[in-house]
Amino acid sequence: MGSISIFTQVKASLDQKKVVLVAVSKTQSHEAILERYALGQRVFGENRVQELTQKQAALPKDIQWHQIGHLQTNKVKDIASFVTLIHAGDSLKLLKKISAEALKVNRTIEVLLQAKVAQEEAKQGFDPSTLLQKSLLSEIAALPNLQVCGLMGMASFVKDQEQVKLEFRALKDLFDELKKSGHFKPEVFQYLSMGMSGDYQIALSEGANMVRIGSLIF
Numbered sequence: 001m002g003s004i005s006i007f008t009q010v011k012a013s014l015d016q017k018k019v020v021l022v023a024v025s026k027t028q029s030h031e032a033i034l035e036r037y038a039l040g041q042r043v044f045g046e047n048r049v050q051e052l053t054q055k056q057a058a059l060p061k062d063i064q065w066h067q068i069g070h071l072q073t074n075k076v077k078d079i080a081s082f083v084t085l086i087h088a089g090d091s092l093k094l095l096k097k098i099s100a101e102a103l104k105v106n107r108t109i110e111v112l113l114q115a116k117v118a119q120e121e122a123k124q125g126f127d128p129s130t131l132l133q134k135s136l137l138s139e140i141a142a143l144p145n146l147q148v149c150g151l152m153g154m155a156s157f158v159k160d161q162e163q164v165k166l167e168f169r170a171l172k173d174l175f176d177e178l179k180k181s182g183h184f185k186p187e188v189f190q191y192l193s194m195g196m197s198g199d200y201q202i203a204l205s206e207g208a209n210m211v212r213i214g215s216l217i218f
């Protein structure tokens, strides 16, 4: 089966479940993106700022660009004027920088908090226990021109489906705790971004309502 027909199937099934599909277009050509745009896809995700800014300049203006990978503070200014959602809000320093750059361009920037639940060293994000500290949450919630819209995380890259499931479950529990914490408006704190090509079906069964899928649909 070609990648376009897989894309169409995945999109239809996610639309039906009211799950947001972030089509991860890193390393993909403009043509490949435009083919999926023509089929109704509007949300695309990139993880490198330089590639993101080039694609944003060249491609249709109604594309909603999500920055999905780790973001360096010195790069925030390059995307502040147009980015729709930053998934990897992984430190207070970065969140402060996003707030400051959003203020400069007179926008409110939407972000997700990234939590580290995977066992792997390389993964970024806040420790779940840190994220539940009231002082940290109040400080984040008070940052001007920044809106925290939910939580993002990744499971370990392992064959063990049970481990992946437990990690997604930990993210969902944390998402629910944060929603209940009262620091963020519940109608705004609404997205749980988890699941990629290899594990999005497990993520969906554990409560994801936003998935980031690349290789499977390109």
Ligand SMILES: *Cc1c(COP(=O)(O)O)cnc(C)c1O
Pocket (backbone or CB within 6 Å): 024, 026, 047, 068, 069, 195, 196, 197, 198, 212, 213, 214, 215, 216
């Ligand atoms: C690349 C990437 C994805 C998509 O990965 P696939 O396995 O190609 O679906 C999702 N999330 C992040 C943060 C990524 O960097």
